[in-house]
Amino acid sequence: TQWLSHVSSVWPLPQIVIPSPERYQLKPQSFSFGYRRNLDTKHSCSVLDAAFKRYFSILFPGYTYANLITFSIGYPNQDSSERYKLSVFAGQASLNAETVWGSLRGLETFSQLVYQDDFGSYYVNKTEIEDYPQFNYRGILLDTSRHYLPVQAILKTLDAMAYSKFNVFHWHLVDDPSFPYQSQKFPDLSNKGAFHPVTHIYTQSDVRRVISYARMRGIRVLPEFDSPGHTKSWGKGQSELLTPCYRGDTPSGTFGPVNPTLPSTYQFMASLLKEVASVFPDPYIHLGGDEVDFSCWRSNPYIRAFMHKMGFGLDFSKLEAFYIEKIVNITSVLRKTSIVWQDVFDYHERRKFLSVVEVWKQGCYLCEVRRVVKAGLRVILASPWYLDQPGPTHNWARYYNVWPLAFKGTEKQKSLVIGGEVCLWGEYVDATNLSPRLWPRASAAAERLWSNERQTSCVERAFPRLQEFRCKLLRRGIQAEPLYVGHCKHEYQSG
Amino acid sequence: TQWLSHVSSVWPLPQIVIPSPERYQLKPQSFSFGYRRNLDTKHSCSVLDAAFKRYFSILFPGYTYANLITFSIGYPNQDSSERYKLSVFAGQASLNAETVWGSLRGLETFSQLVYQDDFGSYYVNKTEIEDYPQFNYRGILLDTSRHYLPVQAILKTLDAMAYSKFNVFHWHLVDDPSFPYQSQKFPDLSNKGAFHPVTHIYTQSDVRRVISYARMRGIRVLPEFDSPGHTKSWGKGQSELLTPCYRGDTPSGTFGPVNPTLPSTYQFMASLLKEVASVFPDPYIHLGGDEVDFSCWRSNPYIRAFMHKMGFGLDFSKLEAFYIEKIVNITSVLRKTSIVWQDVFDYHERRKFLSVVEVWKQGCYLCEVRRVVKAGLRVILASPWYLDQPGPTHNWARYYNVWPLAFKGTEKQKSLVIGGEVCLWGEYVDATNLSPRLWPRASAAAERLWSNERQTSCVERAFPRLQEFRCKLLRRGIQAEPLYVGHCKHEYQSG
Numbered sequence: 001t002q003w004l005s006h007v008s009s010v011w012p013l014p015q016i017v018i019p020s021p022e023r024y025q026l027k028p029q030s031f032s033f034g035y036r037r038n039l040d041t042k043h044s045c046s047v048l049d050a051a052f053k054r055y056f057s058i059l060f061p062g063y064t065y066a067n068l069i070t071f072s073i074g075y076p077n078q079d080s081s082e083r084y085k086l087s088v089f090a091g092q093a094s095l096n097a098e099t100v101w102g103s104l105r106g107l108e109t110f111s112q113l114v115y116q117d118d119f120g121s122y123y124v125n126k127t128e129i130e131d132y133p134q135f136n137y138r139g140i141l142l143d144t145s146r147h148y149l150p151v152q153a154i155l156k157t158l159d160a161m162a163y164s165k166f167n168v169f170h171w172h173l174v175d176d177p178s179f180p181y182q183s184q185k186f187p188d189l190s191n192k193g194a195f196h197p198v199t200h201i202y203t204q205s206d207v208r209r210v211i212s213y214a215r216m217r218g219i220r221v222l223p224e225f226d227s228p229g230h231t232k233s234w235g236k237g238q239s240e241l242l243t244p245c246y247r248g249d250t251p252s253g254t255f256g257p258v259n260p261t262l263p264s265t266y267q268f269m270a271s272l273l274k275e276v277a278s279v280f281p282d283p284y285i286h287l288g289g290d291e292v293d294f295s296c297w298r299s300n301p302y303i304r305a306f307m308h309k310m311g312f313g314l315d316f317s318k319l320e321a322f323y324i325e326k327i328v329n330i331t332s333v334l335r336k337t338s339i340v341w342q343d344v345f346d347y348h349e350r351r352k353f354l355s356v357v358e359v360w361k362q363g364c365y366l367c368e369v370r371r372v373v374k375a376g377l378r379v380i381l382a383s384p385w386y387l388d389q390p391g392p393t394h395n396w397a398r399y400y401n402v403w404p405l406a407f408k409g410t411e412k413q414k415s416l417v418i419g420g421e422v423c424l425w426g427e428y429v430d431a432t433n434l435s436p437r438l439w440p441r442a443s444a445a446a447e448r449l450w451s452n453e454r455q456t457s458c459v460e461r462a463f464p465r466l467q468e469f470r471c472k473l474l475r476r477g478i479q480a481e482p483l484y485v486g487h488c489k490h491e492y493q494s495g
Numbered sequence: 496t497q498w499l500s501h502v503s504s505v506w507p508l509p510q511i512v513i514p515s516p517e518r519y520q521l522k523p524q525s526f527s528f529g530y531r532r533n534l535d536t537k538h539s540c541s542v543l544d545a546a547f548k549r550y551f552s553i554l555f556p557g558y559t560y561a562n563l564i565t566f567s568i569g570y571p572n573q574d575s576s577e578r579y580k581l582s583v584f585a586g587q588a589s590l591n592a593e594t595v596w597g598s599l600r601g602l603e604t605f606s607q608l609v610y611q612d613d614f615g616s617y618y619v620n621k622t623e624i625e626d627y628p629q630f631n632y633r634g635i636l637l638d639t640s641r642h643y644l645p646v647q648a649i650l651k652t653l654d655a656m657a658y659s660k661f662n663v664f665h666w667h668l669v670d671d672p673s674f675p676y677q678s679q680k681f682p683d684l685s686n687k688g689a690f691h692p693v694t695h696i697y698t699q700s701d702v703r704r705v706i707s708y709a710r711m712r713g714i715r716v717l718p719e720f721d722s723p724g725h726t727k728s729w730g731k732g733q734s735e736l737l738t739p740c741y742r743g744d745t746p747s748g749t750f751g752p753v754n755p756t757l758p759s760t761y762q763f764m765a766s767l768l769k770e771v772a773s774v775f776p777d778p779y780i781h782l783g784g785d786e787v788d789f790s791c792w793r794s795n796p797y798i799r800a801f802m803h804k805m806g807f808g809l810d811f812s813k814l815e816a817f818y819i820e821k822i823v824n825i826t827s828v829l830r831k832t833s834i835v836w837q838d839v840f841d842y843h844e845r846r847k848f849l850s851v852v853e854v855w856k857q858g859c860y861l862c863e864v865r866r867v868v869k870a871g872l873r874v875i876l877a878s879p880w881y882l883d884q885p886g887p888t889h890n891w892a893r894y895y896n897v898w899p900l901a902f903k904g905t906e907k908q909k910s911l912v913i914g915g916e917v918c919l920w921g922e923y924v925d926a927t928n929l930s931p932r933l934w935p936r937a938s939a940a941a942e943r944l945w946s947n948e949r950q951t952s953c954v955e956r957a958f959p960r961l962q963e964f965r966c967k968l969l970r971r972g973i974q975a976e977p978l979y980v981g982h983c984k985h986e987y988q989s990g
Binding site for chain 2: 147
């Protein structure tokens, strides 16, 4: 039954697998990928050709493959089909998919089916697989403000994401501690707000490189520009953006959230978001909106006067709603759909202007999911997948035993849960520990978001598969930490 | 006061530092190390020459230094002086030490004093330092049984140890899950007991490489062959070594601790330890002796008959004492001093045969330290430094605020506390996460074991120094995880 363990170790588990003990040997010298051209596709596809090359060297380390013609397609998006059929039969594997993104998922599955015997020969078993994701949004958040992550560390994460079939890189680019995004229009934001204006920034070319690298792996890049809170670093390069806090009648010298009372604020935000909308091709932008501290607004007499004028009374959440609505409107005009953290949904009465809400608070997160879908809005669930705090990896099942749809609701309401996200906040994480902290715990979430719930409800059955998958990650150079005592055929080789 | 922060950032803190704002520029092109030959040392010293080369490239990355003549000295040991005086004055640094091991510590300090300005020029300030360690034994335990660690990962750890002035690598080579040490006399131990008989073992040449690499950095290698418990993997390659467990009147097929009733056991152990004593030059051997489970011994009728014959009654700790005494005697005949885990001290009445006890249990560990020194034995303290479980790195002060001598006792008793040890057990640790889990938390312990307690009692003062030291570790390629939000001039570049 060793062959069965090879086949069933595909992670995340495909929806339908028909395995077989019949196996075929693969010879790197005579192995080739190919595809049948669609009627409307006269040229070969660069994404697939690059993927063939990549997967060839994953399949057969030490060998190379080159056979490229270039041709351009679009970007993956929220509605892209990732469905594929894979059939390995009589020495041939055929992969059918509606989109190139589906083909990428199928290639990943195929690469996990190939194994070596003790003499180094490659094999694959006769197998039929039909597969598609349970949720269309399967994200990982990296935070490049609390610590700067070198581009190389981001690219490495994109590699690992593709191995677990994640498809959204949620880039929490900026926050209080630093502003590493080098804006074309407002270079002072990073000149003054980054940890270092030259070495600790993402240039336009860095950003393009990340987006293109992600696209080649069927991964979307969702930028987040969180406001009005979490913006301390913005204030260094953009004067009058933040609210001056007061002690009694005089400014204290410290600053609070974005100042929502000044027209200049909205001019700046419109201009920045316009740039962001053009730099990042994804139709979604994350606007943040979490954890706004009202004490500074409350201390400022001009803000209080504005509140009075607007008839907000003492309810600062109305002021926040006023601000966020304007920002959402700016985003809509740019033809982008906005995502916000759940705080925005929680505090605001008029919810119709919202589209997608990301649930992140601990506690009864499914209660919150239910409230959001009952309001007719779409949901991304992050609460159970906060991985930034270190935890014993043998507790991985905590991230596996999550049931995003286990709330009372109609089918239509459940369909509003578009997916989930692993959040790796940056307080205690940088390039030194990102990989072992993320992997393989994030892979547990990946299977929950991709695979059929009923087929993946047993932790004991998943454990040996996840162990095997972790070994595959090591073999591919991903520094995924161990689940428990044991070994991999190929251990991680530190540099 | 930037110059002061450069000088005071030396980690662990030297005993006496007299800093100065006067600084000298260093030019890699014209910089050289040199040493005055002692009257009894006619040749140059290979350890120092190698260290000059190493520290030259640490000081000036990108430049190389070569000026080697070979000559052989001994190994560092428990009584080696590590004392040195470093004086930087008028463009010259002079380093005085009684031993080459002291010189290595002084070189490390010197390398931490050199800094670059924003234009890349190198500087060092006029400084006088007198330094010596608080404790002679400053160890790190790595466990290569629960996970196999590639030799490269061990060497990297030795590098990092030298940067924090650790001087003992406690090699917990073998345990229940695997036996990776390839014995000359008993090759079946690793042939059958390792995770893999070829890829997951330490050959004699691997072991020699580790010992030699450690010696070049002034680090001792203390081998541990833990018995009679923690030996499941030994049984695979050495039949009749382990106790067959019984269910009722018949063997159950499982095995317990080493069988202490058979003469063959002691012949085997004497032979194995003789080999170990000759392979590892250190005058100490760690014999383990922890966590012996008596249930299997109790189930076995032959063991019970032996107990009866020896008059041990039902007290199996007497049987364990019987075993350990024999093993300690074997070790003494080999002219090696034995170290045991505290269990041996706790359970046994006749303690005079013991030499060094390692305290590892949680709870009131200083109570245990006191009991051991009152019995006239030497102590190594490990309890507060169990780093294998992940913990938020910002809790590093937990490992810093440890006071090994804060118990009631005479000066003579306190002098029996020879040092401390950081233990990185292997259940959840392998080469993928070893470095970020160990560093910089182990460096907190390093300062406690090296520096003056009174000068290093303030966590707030230590914090910026430790942050700066962590950045130096990154610069030297050590994957030390962040303490909190922030950045280093040179971030870790993943491969």
